[in-house]
Amino acid sequence: MQNSKEPVSEDREIESVEFPMSEFDGCNNFWDDDIMHQKTSIQYEEANKVPFLGDKEPLSSLAAEYQSGSPILLEKIKVLEEQYAAIRRTRGDGNCFFRGFMFSYLEHILESQDQHEVDRVKENVEKSRKALQTLGYPELTFEDFFSLFLEELDCVIQGKETSISHEELVLRSRDQSISDYGEFVTSAAVQKRSEFFEPFILGLSNTTVEQFCKSYVEPMGEESDHVHITALSDALGVPIRVVYLDRSSCDTGGVSVNHHDFMPVDGDLPNASGSSEKKNPFITLLYRPGHYDILYPK
Numbered sequence: 001m002q003n004s005k006e007p008v009s010e011d012r013e014i015e016s017v018e019f020p021m022s023e024f025d026g027c028n029n030f031w032d033d034d035i036m037h038q039k040t041s042i043q044y045e046e047a048n049k050v051p052f053l054g055d056k057e058p059l060s061s062l063a064a065e066y067q068s069g070s071p072i073l074l075e076k077i078k079v080l081e082e083q084y085a086a087i088r089r090t091r092g093d094g095n096c097f098f099r100g101f102m103f104s105y106l107e108h109i110l111e112s113q114d115q116h117e118v119d120r121v122k123e124n125v126e127k128s129r130k131a132l133q134t135l136g137y138p139e140l141t142f143e144d145f146f147s148l149f150l151e152e153l154d155c156v157i158q159g160k161e162t163s164i165s166h167e168e169l170v171l172r173s174r175d176q177s178i179s180d181y182g183e184f185v186t187s188a189a190v191q192k193r194s195e196f197f198e199p200f201i202l203g204l205s206n207t208t209v210e211q212f213c214k215s216y217v218e219p220m221g222e223e224s225d226h227v228h229i230t231a232l233s234d235a236l237g238v239p240i241r242v243v244y245l246d247r248s249s250c251d252t253g254g255v256s257v258n259h260h261d262f263m264p265v266d267g268d269l270p271n272a273s274g275s276s277e278k279k280n281p282f283i284t285l286l287y288r289p290g291h292y293d294i295l296y297p298k
Contacts, residue, residue: 053103053173054089056296062087070247075255080243080286080295087286088294094221096292097228097285098182102149103173104283104294105238110156110166118153124236125150131188142184149181183220186228187213189235200227223290226262233262239281243295245288 063077088103090096109118125146132142152172155164164172190197194209201212204227216222217231233240243259261281284295 050089050091051174052091052099052176053170055170056086056088059084059087072247072255073245076245076257079255079257080245083297084243084284084295085298086296088296090291090293092291094223097224098186098232099173100285100292100294101232101240101283102182103169104285105236106152106156106169106173107166108282109153110158110169113158115157118157121236121238122150122153125185128185128188128235131192132184135188135191137184145181145184182232183218185235186232187217189231190217190227193231193234197227197231224292229262234264237264238283239263239279241281241284242287242292243284245286 059077059081062080063074066073066077088100090099090103129142129146133139152169154160155162156169157163190201190213191209198209201207201209204225205212205216207215212227217228229240229242232238240262241259242262243257245257248258263281284297285292286295
C-alpha cells in the first residue's frame with residue numbers, strides 16, 4: 001500500500017485503496033440471514049456500551065486489548081507507540097469514521113484558532129449545499145446537518161459569547177445529534193464526481209452512484225470505506241491519514257504499520273499557496289477492520 005495518494009483528475013485512472021479484510025470476511029458467503037442478523041444485533045449491543053466519543057488514553061491502553069491475542073498486532077502497536085502518543089476511541093456503530101473525522105477537525109480548529117481555515121471550509125460546505133440542491137434534494141433533508149457543523153465551527157473559535165472550551169467540545173461530541181454529521185457532504189461530493197467514483201462503486205456494491213449514496217452514505221450506521229474518505233477529503237479540502245492495524249505480515253521481514261494519506265484535489269489544501277503545495281494531514285484515524293478511532297501523533 002502506498003503511503004500517499006497523489007491528487008487525481010477526472011480522466012486519470014482510478015486508484016483503489018484496499019482496506020485490510022477481517023478474519024471473517026472469507027466466510028461471508030456461507031452465512032445465512034439469521035446468523036447475519038444475530039451478529040449485527042450482538043455488535044449493536046456491544047457498541048451501545050461504549051460512549052460516542054471516549055476520553056484520550058495513552059496508546060498503551062491499545063496494547064492491553066491484545067495481550068492474549070495476535071503477537072504481530074502487539075509488535076505493530078509497539079511500532080505505533082514510536083510515532084503516536086494517544087488514542088481516543090469512538091463508538092463502533094457504523095458512524096465512527098464521520099464521528100472521528102469531525103471531532104478531530106473541530107479539535108484542530110479549537111487548538112489552532114485558524115479563522116482562515118474556518119472561512120475556507122465554510123465556502124466548501126456551501127458548495128456542497130448548492131450541489132445537493134442542484135441534485136434535487138429537498139433542503140429539509142440536509143439543512144440540520146449543515147447548520148450543526150457550521151454552528152460548531154463558530155463555537156470553537158474563542159473570544160465570542162458562544163465560544164466553548166475543549167471539555168465542552170468533548171461533551172457535545174458525546175451527543176448523537178452533534179457527533180453524527182458529514183454524510184451529506186460526502187454524498188454531494190460522490191454524486192458531483194459520479195464518473196470518477198462509479199468504477200469504485202460498481203466494484204463495491206454493484207449499484208448506481210445515486211443508489212450507493214442513498215443506501216451506503218447518507219443513512220446512519222453504514223460503514224465507511226475509501227470512497228467515503230476520498231469524497232469527504234475532496235469536498236472539504238482536508239487531508240486525512242488512515243493508519244491500518246491488521247494481521248497482515250510484512251514482506252521486508254520487519255514489522256511495519258501501513259498508512260494511507262487521502263489528499264484532496266489540488267488547490268483545496270488547507271492554507272495552500274499554490275496548486276502543487278501539499279500539507280501533512282492533521283487528522284489521523286486508526287483503522288481496525290470495520291472500525292475507526294482517533295490517533296494523536298507525538
